[in-house]
Amino acid sequence: MASKTDYYKKKILKELCFGSVLSGTEISTRIERSLPLTLRILTELVEEGIVEEKGYAPSTGGRRPLMYSLVAGKMYVVSVAMDQLITKIGLVDLQNAQIVKADKFPIDLKQHADSLAELTRYIKSYCDASGISYNKIIGVGIGMPGFVDVRKGINYSYLDNKGKSIVKHLEEELGLPVFIDNDSSLIALAEFKLGAARGKNNAMVINTNWGVGLGMIINGELFRGYNGFAGEFSHMPLFNNNKLCSCGKSGCLETEASLLEVIEKMKQGLKNGRVSILKKIPDDYEEACSVIIGAAVKGDQFAVELLSEIAYNIGRGIAILIHILNPELIVLSGRGASAGHLWLAPVQQAVNRYCIPRLAAYTTITVSNFNTEAELIGAAALVVENFEKDPTENILADHVINQ
Structure with missing residues (x-):
């Protein structure tokens, strides 16, 4: 069995992960242990080479606290x-x-x-x-x-x-x-701990990918549902299109809002003579997605049209989320987020059309900077x-x- 000291070391190291620079007092408060005990364990961690002292905090009057952080390349x-x-x-x-x-x-x-x-x-x-x-x-x-x-x-x-x-x-x-x-839950966790949803108690994170996933931050915690299956945003039945979804049903959001749909429509459009700076789409799906999003960011009209179409459809789903959950923030993350601001106008257009204005007014919609690294x-x-x-x-x- 582990000693209590080893257990508290783990708790301290957890608090210092991801670039945190904290004082002994801040760490003591977070791990809910006395300051003398916390400082003793911090001293041990410094001696062991996994934590380092980062100097004293700026003066705010009184004695300046010594700050600590993890050492790079150790964990x-x-x-x-x-x-x-x-x-x-x-x-x-x-x-x-x-x-x-x-x-x-x-x-x-x-x-x-x-x-x-x-x-x-x-x-x-x-x-x-x-x-x-x-x-x-x-x-x-x-x-x-x-x-x-x-x-x-x-x-x-x-x-x-x-x-x-x-x-x-x-x-x-x-x-x-x-x-x-x-x-999608992990993409939401990334945004909650380090990204656009950091510090938010109620946020929805949309994973724009081969499907359309959802991670939910509710009351300051990642919400997974009864047995972890919450967030199947892709399979909301929004369309009467008779398109078969990967889940076996038809008309799901995914059938009109996935990046696979963008790729297939781009290929078909080029085959039918649509004008684009793109002449051929790679067979590799990830490469194809990157090429199409890159063209859209450069202003290619056809690529922008296709992304705008799926963004609008996702916005229809977002309107439902706002009605049910009243989130403070909605983050568009995942692979598709590399399209940046191109998402915002069509998503907002759909929210304006399908959502009660008083509810929509309290929800901010933004695009993640993590995109392909979020997961x-x-x-x-x-x-x-x-x-x-x-x-x-x-x-x-x-x-x-x-x-």
Whole structure:
């Protein structure tokens, strides 16, 4: 069993993650322990080389407090961002949330029955090739699409493990603590902890991707619902278009508002003679998406038209969210957010049309700066959020500090 000192070390390190610079008094308040105990543990962490003193805070009258932060290059998380077509694995330095190295791996969740074995193999090879000692990696965070039961460690849509926990399988294979969650929930966590929704108690984060995901911050906490399935924004039945959705139903928001829809309409439009600076769309979906968004940002009329169309449709869904949840903020994040301000006018137009003005007046809509990195950052935040909940009971002081 871990000592109380080791447990408090974990709590202090958690507070200092992602670039926080805090005084001993601030840390003492956050971990709810006495200042003398907090300062003693901080001194130990400084001596062990994982925390450093950052000088004294600016004077506000009275004695200036000594400030502390993590040391760069001492604590990392392996972050995994999965979608239906592409998996990205990145190494995140917890001192500043910097993604040190990120690689792409071809895991097609719809086609590959052995996706879990592939994922395990890719994470192992990535860690081995990273040049970072396993002793500095404090966990693996994985975002994935589908119906993810966080408590059971199961994804009911993908990564079949014959009903057994994905988490336990990966921990046994990797020898590291592993935490999983739905991709849109992790994008919301990234925005809540470090991005556009930081400090907000009630915010909705839209994941613009191959589907249209939703992560919800309610009363200052990430809301997952009864068993983690909340936020299936993609599958709101908004259209009578007789288009089959990936969920098996028809008319879902996803059928008129996904980036896959943009790609297919762009290909068909070019085939039918629509004028565009683009002459051919790459077969690779991620590359195709990047090319089309790039053209739209440059002012290509056809590309702007297609993005505006899905943005307007997402705005229809947002109007429903505003009516039901009355959020303070809505953040457009995920892969599509790289289109920036092009989202705002058509989304706002739909909100103006479909939402009661008095309700809409209290909700701000913005676009994230994280876009393609949001899920990787969220996966790192997931591991940090679970420091004290490490299911293997590996104590961070044993795992990292004493190396």
